[in-house]
Amino acid sequence: xxxxxxxxxxxxxxxxxxxxxxxxxxxxxxxxxxxxxxxxxxxxxxxxxxxxxxxxxxxxxxxxxxxxxxxxxxxxxxxxxxxxxxxxxxxxxxxxxxxxxxxxxxxxxxxxxxxxxxxxxxxxxxxxxxxxxxxxxxxxxxxxxxxxxxxxxxxxxxxxxxxxxxxxxxxxxxxxxxxxxxxxxxxxxxxxxxxxxxxxxxxxxxxxxxxxxxxxxxxxxxxxxxxxxxxxxxxxxxxxxxxxxxxxxxxxxxxxxxxxxxxxxxxxxxxxxxxxxxxxxxxxxxxxxxxxxxxxxxxxxxxxxxxxxxxxxxxxxxxxxxx
Amino acid sequence: xxxxxxxxxxxxxxxxxxxxxxxxxxxxxxxxxxxxxxxxxxxxxxxxxxxxxxxxxxxxxxxxxxxxxxxxxxxxxxxxxxxxxxxxxxxxxxxxxxxxxxxxxxxxxxxxxxxxxxxxxxxxxxxxxxxxxxxxxxxxxxxxxxxxxxxxxxxxxxxxxxxxxxxxxxxxxxxxxxxxxxxxxxxxxxxxxxxxxxxxxxxxxxxxxxxxxxxxxxxxxxxxxxxxxxxxxxxxxxxxxxxxxxxxxxxxxxxxxxxxxxxx
Numbered sequence: 093x094x095x096x097x098x099x100x101x102x103x104x105x106x107x108x109x110x111x112x113x114x115x116x117x118x119x120x121x122x123x124x125x126x127x128x129x130x131x132x133x134x135x136x137x138x139x140x141x142x143x144x145x146x147x148x149x150x151x152x153x154x155x156x157x158x159x160x161x162x163x164x165x166x167x168x169x170x171x172x173x174x175x176x177x178x179x180x181x182x183x184x185x186x187x188x189x190x191x192x193x194x195x196x197x198x199x200x201x202x203x204x205x206x207x208x209x210x211x212x213x214x215x216x217x218x219x220x221x222x223x224x225x226x227x228x229x230x231x232x233x234x235x236x237x238x239x240x241x242x243x244x245x246x247x248x249x250x251x252x253x254x255x256x257x258x259x260x261x262x263x264x265x266x267x268x269x270x271x272x273x274x275x276x277x278x279x280x281x282x283x284x285x286x287x288x289x290x291x292x293x294x295x296x297x298x299x300x301x302x303x304x305x306x307x308x309x310x311x312x313x314x315x316x317x318x319x320x321x322x323x324x325x326x327x328x329x330x331x332x333x334x335x336x337x338x339x340x341x342x343x344x345x346x347x348x349x350x351x352x353x354x355x356x357x358x359x360x361x362x363x364x365x366x367x368x369x370x371x372x373x374x375x376x377x378x379x380x381x382x383x384x385x386x387x388x389x390x391x392x393x394x395x396x397x398x399x400x401x402x403x404x405x406x407x408x409x410x411x412x413x414x415x
Numbered sequence: 416x417x418x419x420x421x422x423x424x425x426x427x428x429x430x431x432x433x434x435x436x437x438x439x440x441x442x443x444x445x446x447x448x449x450x451x452x453x454x455x456x457x458x459x460x461x462x463x464x465x466x467x468x469x470x471x472x473x474x475x476x477x478x479x480x481x482x483x484x485x486x487x488x489x490x491x492x493x494x495x496x497x498x499x500x501x502x503x504x505x506x507x508x509x510x511x512x513x514x515x516x517x518x519x520x521x522x523x524x525x526x527x528x529x530x531x532x533x534x535x536x537x538x539x540x541x542x543x544x545x546x547x548x549x550x551x552x553x554x555x556x557x558x559x560x561x562x563x564x565x566x567x568x569x570x571x572x573x574x575x576x577x578x579x580x581x582x583x584x585x586x587x588x589x590x591x592x593x594x595x596x597x598x599x600x601x602x603x604x605x606x607x608x609x610x611x612x613x614x615x616x617x618x619x620x621x622x623x624x625x626x627x628x629x630x631x632x633x634x635x636x637x638x639x640x641x642x643x644x645x646x647x648x649x650x651x652x653x654x655x656x657x658x659x660x661x662x663x664x665x666x667x668x669x670x671x672x673x674x675x676x677x678x679x
Binding site: 166194196224229230233241280284288298321328332338352355389391394400402407 | 428430431433435442510511512515516536538539542543544545546547548550551552555556557558559560574578579580581582583584585586587588589592597598599640641642643644645646647648649650652653655656657658659660661662664665667668669670671672674675678679
């Protein structure tokens with residue numbers, strides 16, 4: 093049976109959830125088109141984590157366990173993937189479109205002269221088992237349906253948050269792969285790593301989003317968010333100037349929100365941003381300009397000065413003033 | 416002293432000015448203003464800073480139509496020493512496979528490189544696949560999503576800061592390498608007025624066609640691509656109430672409170 097592979101990303105043994113989304117989707121495609129779904133799991137001491145990966149749709153988990161694979165390293169990871177692909181000749185390899193997934197897929201694509209669909213928001217095969225996916229472009233305004241042409245393996249990176257994580261009851265086998273190659277990095281070495289607290293706002297129920305109109309006053313935004321029990325997100329320019337980490341940047345180059353409530357402060361509505369709020373429930377925006385493009389994406393557009401309105405709202409929420 | 420620092424850059428239409436005709440299924444870029452892809456400007460800025468610190472020559476290379484001439488001149492006005500435009504009708508419709516191939520072939524032709532920089536992704540296509548792909552063609556290490564090159568040591572290794580989920584990592588990379596530079600990681604300089612005048616009037620832009628690179632028309636463009644666009648769709652904004660609320664700040668704060676109350 094032809095194989096459909098999913099690269100499972102991890103760091104220090106912690107599995108990247110969006111890889112499991114891709115694996116769950118792969119299983120659905122595998123059942124429909126007759127592929128064996130294989131999870132490719134590289135890391136250090138990850139063999140005992142194979143069980144928690146496999147149940148999301150794999151019929152086989154291929155593990156490569158090595159201390160040097162503890163963190164992502166483009167040199168070593170692409171070397172291992174190359175060996176595995178040469179050995180098993182999969183039909184298709186899927187990656188989550190995370191930084192590391194995209195980094196790896198871009199290299200593998202040229203190595204194997206493969207077609208690669210970038211950060212797709214849908215995924216299917218045609219009658220000749222060529223991979224087809226929808227690729228958003230121009231800041232998310234337009235989507236192209238793109239197809240790989242007869243390349244094997246064919247590749248795609250999948251936008252995180254598009255597919256749901258599912259559990260399957262069927263059994264799967266875990267195979268530890270010994271590649272018999274030396275896994276010492278020669279050209280890229282990791283010296284240090286600094287990780288703060290990471291909040292995945294793609295799964296938040298309520299989000300307060302700050303745009304440039306807030307002037308980067310994150311204290312005000314955070315206070316409001318706290319009172320609402322919401323998480324904080326930002327538009328790209330605020331991440332660019334460094335007042336907030338990239339992880340909470342919303343839009344086509346960041347996170348796609350699925351929150352029930354989004355309160356958006358001082359964002360004009362650039363396309364690269366609005367693609368990240370289209371799946372939200374109620375969208376309330378506060379902006380000076382009643383004609384800003386953000387209006388199209390708002391259920392309610394409150395027209396006014398953030399610095400006059402929000403402090404008053406904060407008082408109401410604290411119960412210091414009566415509504 | 417560093418050898419060549421090559422910056423691969425692209426010109427893109429401003430995404431908010433690109434329109435789509437759902438009936439003819441065509442993308443109209445004609446009314447959109449063009450700009451150097453924003454992340455590529457950050458890559459150029461980083462290259463210029465490296466040159467100031469370690470010497471070397473900054474060479475800009477781009478693959479596109481002859482009208483991109485003025486954007487390459489802008490890069491020269493910002494401080495690039497040389498600029499090369501790869502322009503050939505046969506390149507039209509190239510996906511990332513022939514694109515990386517063409518750029519890598521041009522980079523080989525330029526030669527003598529230590530560092531190649533690109534933007535992390537383009538704002539129109541946004542695949543982010545080009546830098547690792549070029550790395551593979553050239554058989555050199557690649558690093559993506561970097562926000563800085565901190566130091567380059569005498570022994571030919573660079574210390575690089577790369578953004579990762581929840582933070583960053585510091586990597587040591589052996590020269591020569593290719594890196595994708597994160598959007599917004601620095602502030603690109605404005606061109607010097609006198610240099611801009613010189614770049615516009617006197618600078619000699621090098622133009623190469625695919626023959627100059629030893630590539631065949633079958634290897635590039637649509638024919639050389641591994642993917643094909645079979646359809647285009649407009650992504651419509653979801654239906655929203657679009658109710659505009661105006662009034663005094665006190666009133667508006669109260670209205671907001673009423674709207675939010677149910678979510679507390």
